[in-house]
Amino acid sequence: MVTQILAIGTAVPSARLAQERTRDFFAAQPGVNRLTSRLIGAAFDQSAIDTRYSVIGGLDSVGDASSNSDVFTENRELLLSPSTGTRNLVYRREAPLLSAAAARDALERAGLSPADVTHVVTASCTGFFAPGPDFLLVKELGIPASAERYNIGFMGCAAAFPALRAATRIADAQPGSVILVVCTELCSLHIRSSNDPEQIVASAVFGDGSGAAIVASDPIPDRQAGPALQVGAFSTAITADGEQDMDWTIGDHGFEMRLTANVPRIIGREIADVVGPMLGGADVDAWAVHPGGRSVLDRVQGGLELADDAMQVSRDVLREYGNMSSATILFILQRILADHSLPEGASVVGLCFGPGLTVETARFTRVGTEAGSDK
Numbered sequence: 001m002v003t004q005i006l007a008i009g010t011a012v013p014s015a016r017l018a019q020e021r022t023r024d025f026f027a028a029q030p031g032v033n034r035l036t037s038r039l040i041g042a043a044f045d046q047s048a049i050d051t052r053y054s055v056i057g058g059l060d061s062v063g064d065a066s067s068n069s070d071v072f073t074e075n076r077e078l079l080l081s082p083s084t085g086t087r088n089l090v091y092r093r094e095a096p097l098l099s100a101a102a103a104r105d106a107l108e109r110a111g112l113s114p115a116d117v118t119h120v121v122t123a124s125c126t127g128f129f130a131p132g133p134d135f136l137l138v139k140e141l142g143i144p145a146s147a148e149r150y151n152i153g154f155m156g157c158a159a160a161f162p163a164l165r166a167a168t169r170i171a172d173a174q175p176g177s178v179i180l181v182v183c184t185e186l187c188s189l190h191i192r193s194s195n196d197p198e199q200i201v202a203s204a205v206f207g208d209g210s211g212a213a214i215v216a217s218d219p220i221p222d223r224q225a226g227p228a229l230q231v232g233a234f235s236t237a238i239t240a241d242g243e244q245d246m247d248w249t250i251g252d253h254g255f256e257m258r259l260t261a262n263v264p265r266i267i268g269r270e271i272a273d274v275v276g277p278m279l280g281g282a283d284v285d286a287w288a289v290h291p292g293g294r295s296v297l298d299r300v301q302g303g304l305e306l307a308d309d310a311m312q313v314s315r316d317v318l319r320e321y322g323n324m325s326s327a328t329i330l331f332i333l334q335r336i337l338a339d340h341s342l343p344e345g346a347s348v349v350g351l352c353f354g355p356g357l358t359v360e361t362a363r364f365t366r367v368g369t370e371a372g373s374d375k
Helices: 019-027 034-045 084-110 133-141 160-173 197-205 262-279 294-304 308-321 325-337
Strands: 003-011 015-018 051-054 119-124 148-153 178-186 208-217 228-238 246-251 254-259 286-289 346-354 358-367
Touching: 003 084, 003 160, 003 325, 015 019, 019 034, 019 051, 019 197, 034 197, 051 208, 051 308, 084 133, 084 178, 084 208, 084 254, 119 133, 119 160, 133 148, 133 178, 148 160, 160 178, 160 208, 160 228, 160 325, 160 346, 160 358, 178 325, 197 254, 208 325, 228 262, 228 325, 262 294, 262 346, 262 358, 286 308, 286 325, 294 308, 308 325, 325 346, 325 358
Parallel strands: 119 148, 119 178, 286 346
Antiparallel strands: 003 208, 003 228, 015 051, 178 208, 228 358, 246 254, 346 358
8 A cells, every 4th residue: 555645735824023033022021131131042042043933923023913913912012921711712713724724735736626635634732622623624625524534632743743644544544545634833822921941942943834734545546746755654752751851731821831951962862762773774865853943953963973964954944934843844844845856766754853752753755756847
């Protein structure tokens, strides 16, 4: 049975946050002392991020300020602290729109229509409601009401690979399936002004975005020819420690991220032992590494002894979008899928990191490059 990712679509909100201006916004908040100001400067300036996107707007953003800015800022100067319920209302309004935009992009790139979709798998950890985005995607896009729906919730930054793994299992078990996978994260909904170094880092690196993938198995439906990613093996591992270093809980004023300085060190120490057995000595033509932050990418590169160009796509996505949690890896895979320089049969390896610490890996083969041109 051959299962492929036929296309990947992406979407971001209209408000673009320039990192330097966003840094100055946080540094200007009441209660920020000299030490906190230095921590903010270091976190933002060393992030290797130039821009991020947000459904909030109002943080001295470029583009639409967004109607949500009044919920989170006063006169676009003071950062407010809305309740978790208020933040979730914004998620309920904005997440379906972004999910639908990414899904439409993926379907168009695949040359398929919503009527072709047989299953929907969604993943998110930045908001909750029911009936959820999976239900609204069916109604909004015109997917058949008989399409089976599944939601993967609160698995953090690594959730895209469990979502793709579930889609692959469905495709393998039910030949001819077309599964729409959508990962949408509105991380900026949970920002807050804080003197806590971990919260400052979170405010410096997370952004909003949505990625969607079309997964299908033989017989692959008729569509416009083009490159695809043939899905190979998945693996998952839990590091020896780190459960207390990356977690994501629900507080009274938003979801609270704990992301300590130990995370990159743990990943760097254990990544070779996790990836080695999965590779089995095989060559890799392209790497898709989740950019949890600049230091995470540095530790992965060092731990696996990778050349600079192997990390370039991951670093580019980090620089342009920040860490969009589970959606980020789909932005990276989309670029790899569109890379004209990769030959037929190119080997692609993906790595994602989530709470626990959990390391998710996936292998793909780029195929169909001779059948058509990239879109």
